[in-house]
Amino acid sequence: MxxxxxxxxxxxxxxxxxxxxxxxxxxxxxxxxxxxxxxxxxxxxxxxxxxxxxxxxxxxxxxxxxxxxxxxxxxxxxxxxxxxxxxxxxxxxxxxxxxxxxxxxxxxxxxxxxxxxxxxxxxxxxxxxxxxxxxxxxxxxxxxxxxxxxxxxxxITPEEIRQFYNKIPKDSLPIVGDELELAEIVMKPLITKEERQAVIDKLNEIRQDVLDGSSFAGKVYMYSEDKASLQTGGFYNVDKKTQFVKEFKDVAFSLKEGEISKPFETEYGYHIIQLEKIVGKNLELRHIVMSPKPSQEALDKAKKDLDDLRIRILNKEITFSDAARQYSQQKDTKQSGGILTDRTGETRFELNKMEDRVLYSMISNLKVGEISATTLVNDASNKQQYQIVQVTNKIPQHAADFSNDYMKIRGVAxxxxxxxxxxxxxxxxxxxxxxxxxxxxxxxxxxxxxxxx
The missing domain is CATH 1.10.4030 (Triger factor/SurA peptide-binding fold)
Known part of the structure; x- marks a missing residue:
């Protein structure tokens, strides 16, 4: 950046x-x-x-x-x-x-x-x-x-953010474009045991190649699905406070220098880790993550299930939020009734600044209360899933307000x-x-x- x-x-x-x-x-x-x-x-x-x-x-x-x-x-x-x-x-x-x-x-x-x-x-x-x-x-x-x-x-502290905002002349406050509040329901295709085992077998093959002298970083570029670490050859500097899932850190901290883990599972897929160096309380490591790919039959069933649920919502047999709580397979938004947030925790999405172009195409022409078509999307770990999105609120263009636009002001500050x-x-x-x-x-x-x- x-x-x-x-x-x-x-x-x-x-x-x-x-x-x-x-x-x-x-x-x-x-x-x-x-x-x-x-x-x-x-x-x-x-x-x-x-x-x-x-x-x-x-x-x-x-x-x-x-x-x-x-x-x-x-x-x-x-x-x-x-x-x-x-x-x-x-x-x-x-x-x-x-x-x-x-x-x-x-x-x-x-x-x-x-x-x-x-x-x-x-x-x-x-x-x-x-x-x-x-x-x-x-x-x-x-x-x-x-x-x-x-x-x-x-x-930056909240007080620094307040001082930054107060220094901006009122007639020079940045303009925030039209914003939308959104909710989602996700259906994920079923992955079979055979499809899972195929990934485990491939990771074991990669592990053996590295043990035989191949470059772990080279294998990252060829196989890893973690886009965030692809540019660094799968490298991460990790300590106990690093915001990684527990399963990943448990395996990482169990390794010795130079050791390569056997394949293990997290919510992001199956991983192997190579621990390069222990520096005090920090681990310098590389990892590869791969996820099983669903069959076309499984994808078709997930789409049909979500299409059927969408019709029930449109027929007012169930509300969108209740349907999300009962049926959505996206655990991060399920309990909130599907409420979507960006990576800062903000619930408002400025329409003309949306980075997710697929999501933008799904909702840009919707009115409040309307629901998108069922769409095949990739999640953060590049796994395929079907999604519908409802526009729950629209906030017209306005001058930035400290209370309502706090996260945006924080980012600028x-x-x-x-x-x-x-x-x-x-x-x-x-x-x-x-x-x-x-x-x-x-x-x-x-x-x-x-x-x-």
Whole structure:
């Protein structure tokens, strides 16, 4: 999460990796040159050009940004990457390759072919392009990890949130768009013993391969269904207070250094754990999780059961909330009558900012009290299930209110505090880092003291 590069164009810059495409302006080609140096990292004039090109292609109004502002952002990214190396932050090549494969797949989808992507980046071959793009992605990942390290311990108190809100002029309060309150009912397909055993057998096979010398991290990229840890090769740093399910921690804390667990089950599927190192009360480990896949027959039955229940609700034979309590197979929402919350515990979903596009498509055109069609969705652990959703309330667009929009205000206040921490760190670190700014940019007014005036 690139908090310091979060908004508008800065998000694009973080995503595109400050790509170094040899672009043309009208009919003449720019002579590329170094415009900045941070430690061992450089910023080229073409980096700034291509940041504008990529942002404009993504739909951003680039007229709002100057070359000086873009250079400042690029310098920040280089500083994070440089310091990550100094702090011995390690990123595995397998991790970058896995992420790069996903990114290239998206590029190919947009460009139409691999050849078009290679041509766009002015490379002679796909292999040359991968080598070039690998370095870009690794630099950005180092920058991201450094920022995550800086804000890891940043927290905010209710009093700080209140003070943050009170400092905002009343006529400048952020506008919260239309919000919906939602409830769900979930039906999950039945998994047979044979389907469960097939997963256990596969995990045992993977375990034996690792014992015979294969890379555990490599197996993570091939098989694990935990998207949250895929980028780190299944790595987690765990202690007794880590918010993992009990079964997972029980197995983790029973292992010795270097040991690999046998397959075990949690609500997320079947796991194996490799304990790499014990550091005080912390465990450095990797894990793979796989879940059994239901048959088409089981999926069809789950859909029919939920379709039948939906008809009963529409016929007013049972209320949605009572049906959720009696029949829903989603334990996190069952007892509340199906009430949905986001990851912060907020019950209101701002319609135009919903991250779950499947859920958005299910409810965006519904009125209060209406129920979506029965839809096949994937849960947080990528398991298939059927879901219906009811819109229980709609809150029209309004200026942010401290009581009613507390969680949203908390998020903005926390991000502001995190940015202050990062800004202070940049100011202090710039003083101790070699910085060079080309004379063409010496008159820029930077947010940070890159000129060391």
């Amino acid at each position: 690139k908090l310091f590069l979060k908004n508008t164009l800065l998000t694009v810059l973080a995503v595109i990796g400050f790509v170094n495409v040899h672009a043309q302006e009208s009919t003449k080609k720019r002579i590329d040159g170094i415009v900045g140096v941070v430690g061992n990292y450089v910023v080229l004039d073409s980096d700034i050009d291509n940041a504008f090109i990529q942002a404009k292609a993504t739909g951003y109004d680039t007229s709002k940004y100057t070359r000086c502002e873009i250079l400042g952002t690029l310098l920040e990214n280089r500083l994070f990457s440089h310091q990550a190396i100094q702090d011995s932050i390690v990123i595995l090549d397998e991790e970058i390759n896995s992420r790069m494969d996903s990114q290239i797949d998206r590029m190919v989808e947009q460009a139409g072919s691999v050849d078009n992507v290679v041509k766009y980046y002015n490379k002679k071959s796909y292999e040359e392009f991968r080598e070039y793009f690998f370095d870009i992605m690794k630099e950005n990942e180092l920058a991201s990890r450094m920022q995550e390290k800086l804000i890891k311990e940043v927290s 926390l991000k502001s505090k995190q940015n202050e921490v990062i800004g202070k760190w940049i100011s202090e670190t710039v003083d101790d880092t070699y910085i060079y700014i080309n004379e063409d940019y010496q008159k820029c007014t930077f947010k940070s003291n890159w000129l060391k005036n």
